[in-house]
Amino acid sequence: MSSETLKIPQATAKRLPLYYRFLKNLHSAGKLRVSSAELSEAVKVDSATIRRDFSYFGALGKKGYGYNVDYLLSFFRKTLDQDELTKVALVGVGNLGTALLNYNFLKNNNTKISVAFDIDEAKIGSTMSGVTIYHMDDMEKVLTELGITIAILTVPAPFAQSITDRLAQANVKGILNFTPARLTVPATMRVHHIDLAVELQSLVYFLKHYGVNEVEELEEVEE
């Protein structure tokens, strides 16, 4: 059970990067203070939830005043380890992988795709946005050399599991999985699924079956 940081709820942890991003916006805009109500309006999270989230880290605000933007910002910078660059690998430089490669995650998070892998000879050896694309055969070697423990997976689904097994061997601890495959991993690894087809399909389902609030007020009908 690691870490000094007492375990905050996962739901809270997922919102931290969001808070951080908007605090940076506020800072750039020259704002000196912010209330949970204002922040709520910006990030679309209930203000009580924001206060509760912040409270896990102690008393960061002042009653009757709100939160000091600079203080909060530097607190979250530390909490999110934004002083240290996090290097990640990209596996599969196709349509989606290329889009991710060209995106500058550095700008907002201190995170960078530092290396990429593929099997397409046409791509291997070249660089995209300054990132070298290596052959899959060299994956384990390069990853361990660079000490990379996080990978983004954008290969065709049938290869996802076997590549995941190799990543596990290479000491990778986290995978951002864009393939539709549901990966089996050792308990020491963590996978975040970003399943675009599911997102799209479930949005369709919600719209068709939850008929967005059209009649909202009328319903009290408990069955």
Added chain:
Amino acid sequence: MSSETLKIPQATAKRLPLYYRFLKNLHSAGKLRVSSAELSEAVKVDSATIRRDFSYFGALGKKGYGYNVDYLLSFFRKTLDQDELTKVALVGVGNLGTALLNYNFLKNNNTKISVAFDIDEAKIGSTMSGVTIYHMDDMEKVLTELGITIAILTVPAPFAQSITDRLAQANVKGILNFTPARLTVPATMRVHHIDLAVELQSLVYFLKHYGVNEVEELEEVEE
């Protein structure tokens, strides 16, 4: 108004497309029946949760036997409106938008990006993967003509809100938002955020602070 389909929990609704996808796999593989335990192994959802999810739709299985793959598949096809093609629009044909355009959502869901919009004159009028790219000026007109009510948003963040307002005017009801902006929408609309930077950053946070079961001897997943 929200349909005869009693309102199932949102968490369940989000899993339906996943179940559907794996049932199709099973069907293709020639499987005739499946138990909640088998399905659980495949989709990585607890078997009790699967049974609970299914039970919202009535008794779909048989005790001592499991579920008939064909029956379940056709039931979910209907439930997910997979007989009817759902047309969606793409706004912003850049790095990410292009990747999405080139992806065939039709293959798995009966969903298709049918039209795209941009402001880049170099792209306007051309087609990508058979999809015509129109000028933003024509957006409202084209959307209402085609009766499209779902849009994927992949434009630079500063434009996200104003375009969203226009989409709302054009009777769009659902947005799949890839921009880091948190959109303000009328109560009649639904937004699903896919925030790639947040996903990546929160994965990093979890790995650093939740120290994935390093020493704790968690036994392997059953099998």
Added chain:
DNA sequence: AGTTTTATGTGAAATGGATAACAATGTTTT
């Protein structure tokens, strides 16, 4: 200085969802 306003931090309650456990019931075996 005193009063009013503002907004935090947090107990308590409400909501929403996941899981354990098992009786019920059908299937398969002998």
Added chain:
DNA sequence: AAAACATTGTTATCCATTTCACATAAAACT
């Protein structure tokens, strides 16, 4: 056809998260 077996559907329980609501304290105003 009876016994053994498998697996559902569901009840009860648990857990995580959200939200309410307000005492508290600082800030702003007069």
